Amino acid sequence: MMDQNNLVSARELARRNAVTFPNESSEYRKARDELLAEEIELRRHIERVAEQRRALPPGGQVSKDYRFRGADGEVTLRDLFGEKPTLVIYNYMYGPQREQPCPMCTSMLSALDGEIPDIRQQVAFAVVARSPIERLLAFKKERGWHHLPLYSDMTEEFSRDYHAIGADGSDDAAYNVFTIKDGVVRHFWNPEMGPVTADPGQDPRGAPDFMPLWTVLDTTPEGRPPAWYPKLSYDGMW
The missing domain is CATH 1.10.287 (Helix Hairpins)
Structure with missing residues (x-):
């Protein structure tokens, strides 16, 4: 310390x-x-x-048998740890009701894609969304992602329990960290920042802010544009 x-x-x-x-x-x-x-x-x-x-002291024990479907079939939450004691799960706003995924999530995940081999040297990492795995993998290919491990939340129970579904049933992004010790899986941390904790004139954001886009723009004279958000494509190109 x-x-x-x-x-x-x-x-x-x-x-x-x-x-x-x-x-x-x-x-x-x-x-x-x-x-x-x-x-x-x-x-x-x-x-x-x-x-x-x-x-932080130990978080809440995970008592449910959450299951997901990945490129190689069904896995449990415990399976996602592999040999690591820590697991990071990002809930991607790409539910079956969406025609296209969330541009903000996509921007962040595009930046993370190249970091995944390094991240997974230290901790396990998974991206979970509510769309069928076939749809997720098709977008991964279209987007040119190479490393992001995508999983479908087949029952939506995990997404609901860990704050990735809004009160109206819509997608919310979520970032959750879990630990496993002596066979016991526990929740460790979630940013817990949203509209209620936002300061006046600012979009809800966490600290740290996981978006490399905003980190770069914060170093410029213009800063973050107050009414601009990333898109999935610009002038027909990625």
Whole structure:
């Protein structure tokens, strides 16, 4: 755990940084160093939150025998762990009532596809949706995904229990982490952020925000467009 008492102040670290860029003004450097100090504090806060998350007591035991259908047939929730003690499941908004999947989910999963081989070195990972597996695999091929492990929630019970179905029966995205120890599967963490926890003028978002798209745009002068969202395709192209 990080020892807060022995940390050099963020302002002092920013002062030591000594990075400059061609033709910048003193006004820019002063403002940038002030921002750098805030960014250092943000990094430290992110780590404090991650430490607090890792220290959570055991979550609720999973007592139901959830079953899914993947490319190779039926599997249980326990099967999805493989040899790993931790399992991450992302619920993809692509239920049978949808003509097309959620563009936001698709954008995030497209970014994650290339990371899956690295992620699965450390934890098990699965993407679950309510559409039949044949439909999910067809879209995977169409989209050009290579690594995302897709599964159909055949009974929708898992999706309902772990907050991936809205009160009106519509799809909700969900991210859940599970652990298995001594044969016991438990829920570990869900972001739990939504409309109720959103700040004024902002879309509901988690912390951390899992969308690489927003992370990149947050570093630009324009920031996140207030009324723009990704699409499945642009001008007829992916």
